[in-house]
Amino acid sequence: MRLIDRYLLRELLGPTLLAALALTSVALLSQSLSALDIMINQRQSAGVFLKVTLLAMPQLVNMVLPIALFVAALVSLNRLQSEQEIVVCFAGGMSRWRVISPPLRLAGLIALLALVMNLFVQPAAFREMRQTLFDVRTDLAATLVREGEFTEPTPGLTVYAQDVDTRGRMRNLFIHVAEGGGGATTYTADEGRLATRSGSPVLVMTRGSTQEFSPTGVLNYLTFDEYIFDLSALVSSEELIHYKPSDRYLHELFFPDLTQDWERRNRLEMLAEGHARIATPLYNIAFMAIALAAIIGGGFDRMGYGRRIAWGGAVAALSRILGFIVQAACESSAWLNILQYLIPIAVTAGAMRVIFRQRVSRFIVMAKRPNRIARPGVA
Numbered sequence: 001m002r003l004i005d006r007y008l009l010r011e012l013l014g015p016t017l018l019a020a021l022a023l024t025s026v027a028l029l030s031q032s033l034s035a036l037d038i039m040i041n042q043r044q045s046a047g048v049f050l051k052v053t054l055l056a057m058p059q060l061v062n063m064v065l066p067i068a069l070f071v072a073a074l075v076s077l078n079r080l081q082s083e084q085e086i087v088v089c090f091a092g093g094m095s096r097w098r099v100i101s102p103p104l105r106l107a108g109l110i111a112l113l114a115l116v117m118n119l120f121v122q123p124a125a126f127r128e129m130r131q132t133l134f135d136v137r138t139d140l141a142a143t144l145v146r147e148g149e150f151t152e153p154t155p156g157l158t159v160y161a162q163d164v165d166t167r168g169r170m171r172n173l174f175i176h177v178a179e180g181g182g183g184a185t186t187y188t189a190d191e192g193r194l195a196t197r198s199g200s201p202v203l204v205m206t207r208g209s210t211q212e213f214s215p216t217g218v219l220n221y222l223t224f225d226e227y228i229f230d231l232s233a234l235v236s237s238e239e240l241i242h243y244k245p246s247d248r249y250l251h252e253l254f255f256p257d258l259t260q261d262w263e264r265r266n267r268l269e270m271l272a273e274g275h276a277r278i279a280t281p282l283y284n285i286a287f288m289a290i291a292l293a294a295i296i297g298g299g300f301d302r303m304g305y306g307r308r309i310a311w312g313g314a315v316a317a318l319s320r321i322l323g324f325i326v327q328a329a330c331e332s333s334a335w336l337n338i339l340q341y342l343i344p345i346a347v348t349a350g351a352m353r354v355i356f357r358q359r360v361s362r363f364i365v366m367a368k369r370p371n372r373i374a375r376p377g378v379a
Contacts, residue, residue: 004089004092004094005098005101005102006102008080008089008099008102008103009102009103009105009106011076011079011080012072012073012076012077012102012103012106013106015071015072015073015075015076016068016069016072016073016106016110018072019067019068019069019071019072019075020061020064020065020068020069020072022068023064023067023068024057024060024061024064024068027060027063027064028053028056028057028060031053031056031060032049032053035049035052035053035056036049044136048132048136051129051132052129052132052133055125055126055128055129055132056125056129057125058117058121058122058125058126059122059125059126059246061117062114062117062118062122062280062281065110065113065114065284066283066284066286066287066316066320067287069106069107069110069284069287069288070287070288070290070291070313070316073103073287073288073291073292074291074294074295074309074312074313077103077291077292077295077296078295078305078309081295081296081305086099086295086296096296096355096356097356099296100292100296100355103288103291103292104285104288104289104292106288107284107285107287107288107289108284108285110281110284111281111282111284111285112281114280114281114284115277115278115281118277118278118280118281119249119250119277119278120249122246122277123246123247123248123249126244126246126247127243127247130241130243130244130247131241134241144159144194144203144231144234145159145160145161145164145170145173146161146164147161147162147163147164148161148162148163153234154233154234156177156178156179157175157176157177157178158174158175158176158177158178159173159174159175160173160174160175161173161174161192168193168194169191169192169193170191170192170193171190171191172190173187173188173189173190173191173192173205173208174186174187174188175187175188175203175229179215181215182215183212183213183214183215184212184213185210185211185212185213186210186211186212187205187208187209187210187227187229188208188209188210189205189206189207189208189209189227190206190207190208191205191206191207192204192205192206194231197228200230200231200232201231201232201234202228202229202230202231203228203229203231204226204227204228204229205224205226205227205228205229206225206226206227207224207225208223208224208227209221209222209223209224210222210224210227242262245266245269245270245273246273248270248273250274250277250278252270253270253271253273253274253277254270254271254274256270268330268331268332268333268334269331271330271334271337272327272328272330272331272337272340275330275337275340275341276327276330276340278341279323279340279341279344280323282341282344282345282348283319283320283323283344285344285348286316286319286344286345286347286348286351287316289347289348289351289352289355290312290315290316290347290351291312292351292355293312293350293351293352293354293355294308294309294311294312295308295309296355297351297354297355297357315347319343319344319347322343323340323343323344326339326340326343327340
């Protein structure tokens, strides 16, 4: 029996991994397209783009795992049933529970993996992604100048660079600073680069000139070989990283700091996210139970199981959509969080009832019964 258990488990494991890889690749492609803004508008490297894309993988994997498991289970179980291998298991004395235990064990292991990812991997990855996106948004080189464009990082400051190479070196640089009282200063330089002096960011300009127009109407002109333009005013922001509910660990979701105004106002949303982290892995078991009910829950059918598979797919899709609706509703009413657990549990219980409602002996007889063709004159 252990040999048969391992065989059934192996037949399910391969398609599950293949389906998970395929669906994750599609989801990752969608995520990478949305992250292209980092490279195009923020002028970040391919390494930053790849990092942000990969850090979104834990959530994507958790979303596609139940679907991958469901698809793989339907394909594998349908093949095993069509080739009457499951019938042989029943004929060899295996109980219905013994036959479905390898798929359910696989679903349980995947659910445990999804739970670990939800509780630990996803928050850590999303926090790192939030830090990376914050660094990109506050990247001085990206916000200060864009190649071939006039930009205004702050009111009264206009910057232009004809060319910016891969090392961040700017060529044919133009800076115009409008000062209070009607004064203005214009800087032009052949080259410029960002640097740090005494812990403060500066723009080092070489081979250029300054034209300062004072409020009294006096024009001062100065040429230089090197000029240090202070940029500390551009990075003096007190903006801090804000972690969304998806970025927080479980204890932060269930026990928020109510002294913080944002956490107090969004307490129900954080509570709903916390319960969703625990409840969503249960859909792996529910979807596996639906697949088992679609294939094993009815009698043997030589015409195939297309109709039952379609019904199983509809039930799986409806249950997951209902789960998303309930999670959204929990953001306004805390007592609804119990439904996040009841939906996958109820689906699992219903599928198990379908599986065990038919006796094994009847299943075997239907599989062995030959097709009878009516002949004239034969009763």
